Structures are given as C-alpha cells and as structure tokens.
Amino acid sequence: MRSTQSGLLQSHLCELIIVDDHSTDAAFRIGHELAARDRRIRVLQTPANLGPGGARNTGAHHARGEYLCFLDADDEIIGDFFQDAWQMMTDHPEMLAVKGEMEFYDPIKGYILPVYDPRHASVVLSSSCGIVMAREIFLRLGGFPEDPVFRGPLGGEDVAFMQALMAHFQPIGRIDRPCYRVWSTSQSHVDRFLASTRLKGDSFEFVGLHADQQPAGPLQRALASYLEHTAERVHTRTMDKIIIFPSD
Numbered sequence: 001m002r003s004t005q006s007g008l009l010q011s012h013l014c015e016l017i018i019v020d021d022h023s024t025d026a027a028f029r030i031g032h033e034l035a036a037r038d039r040r041i042r043v044l045q046t047p048a049n050l051g052p053g054g055a056r057n058t059g060a061h062h063a064r065g066e067y068l069c070f071l072d073a074d075d076e077i078i079g080d081f082f083q084d085a086w087q088m089m090t091d092h093p094e095m096l097a098v099k100g101e102m103e104f105y106d107p108i109k110g111y112i113l114p115v116y117d118p119r120h121a122s123v124v125l126s127s128s129c130g131i132v133m134a135r136e137i138f139l140r141l142g143g144f145p146e147d148p149v150f151r152g153p154l155g156g157e158d159v160a161f162m163q164a165l166m167a168h169f170q171p172i173g174r175i176d177r178p179c180y181r182v183w184s185t186s187q188s189h190v191d192r193f194l195a196s197t198r199l200k201g202d203s204f205e206f207v208g209l210h211a212d213q214q215p216a217g218p219l220q221r222a223l224a225s226y227l228e229h230t231a232e233r234v235h236t237r238t239m240d241k242i243i244i245f246p247s248d
Helices: 001-008 027-039 053-060 081-092 118-125 135-141 157-170 189-195 220-239
Strands: 018-019 041-045 065-069 095-105 111-112 131-134 173-183 199-200 201-208
Touching: 001 018, 001 065, 018 027, 018 053, 027 041, 053 135, 053 157, 065 081, 065 135, 081 095, 081 131, 081 135, 081 199, 095 118, 118 189, 118 201, 131 135, 135 157, 135 220, 157 220, 189 199
Parallel strands: 018 041, 095 173
Antiparallel strands: 065 131, 095 111, 095 131, 199 201
16 A cells, blocks of 8 residues: 555654544455554554544544654655654744645546645645644644534535644644645545636636535534634643642
C-alpha cells in the first residue's frame, strides 16, 4: 500500500496506526500482515462502521506519539514531510501545527486542481490531511465531529475540524512544497466538489447547493453546533490550567 509505505519512510515516526473502520473487505487482514513485517505498525478495528471522523478519532485516542498526522488509505505523503514540520515547530515553539501543500492526482485524468485554480486553496485548507499537529490540541478540540449528518454524501467533518483548529490554534505553519498527494477518483470528495463548482473571475461559485448545504440546513446547523462545542472545550481546558494563588 502506497499510503503505508509513504508513512513508514517519514523521519521521527513513532508508530503508524491503521484503523479498519469495520470494513467488509480484506483491509483488517492486510493490516495485520503489514504489522507482522514492521513493529511500528499497529492495527485497530472500530466496533462498528463509524465513518472517517470516528475512525480518525479512534486512531488519535490510541496514539502514543506527541504529534498526529492523518493519512487516507489511497493517498500518500510526499518526501520527508515529518522532518520539515518538526523542524518548523522546533524553530517556532508557538506553532502547534504545520500544514503542507497538497497536490491532486487522478489516475485517468492526471494531475487536477492546480495551485492557480482558486478552488485549490479552499480544498487544501478544508482538509485535515497533510497536516502535522500536536496531539494535545486534537484532544483539547475533542476530535472530529461524529454527528450522523457529516456521514452524508457531502461529508464535512474535515471542514468542521479545520475551522475549529484554525480558530483556536494560530499560528499554523505552512510549507509551500507539495507534502501530500491525494489520489482522486470518480465520485471522490474532490471529484464531486469540482463537479459542483465553476470558476467565476478570480474566485469560484457553487453550481447548485444541496439541501443540506443551505444556510439553515442540517449540515450547517451541525457545523455551528460543533464549533460552539469546541470553543467551550478549548476555553474550559485553558482555564483549567490557570492556578490562582491566594493572596497573603
């Protein structure tokens, strides 16, 4: 698997956790075969199919390392992204997360969504892949939302998590070179996004909004609820660290 191999090539790797989201294919068996070859690999299985958000939460909560990086099954990390991110956070201790540039490849169409396309930045900043973050801030946010509405055809758990991360944990470092390659196929999230948008001058617009995407739709309500909840968590856990000494 190219995703696993690209992860194992990273410097500073503590472990690589494969989460089988109660799949019906051979993923769980293949994961154990890979783990038998490399002791850095651990395999977990969710008790039921939880979707992307629940699967990532499962892996993150079992992780033993200080930092997290999410890698989807079909994608790959480019170069030694961990080394670059670690160096940036070492040089800038105020940074608790580093986002790398992403590229998008379709095995039939070739490279898609170039950097000059105004939709490129929107997709990169709404993806939780291609980012190295301190596990501490993931836990403070409470992880990805697991509301069933995010498991619809539009997804949205990545957008919600990234909005919360960017709202509460700036500055986030940026690496301009491609650090993560998305392998896009027909009906993938990227493919559907491109099909539902069109360029308009220096920006883009949606051709038509799904009912869930309407301002008062279920997806927007779930997003607002998640962002409110994460803000409360971050504020509460920050206050917990403040020690008030009694005056003399």
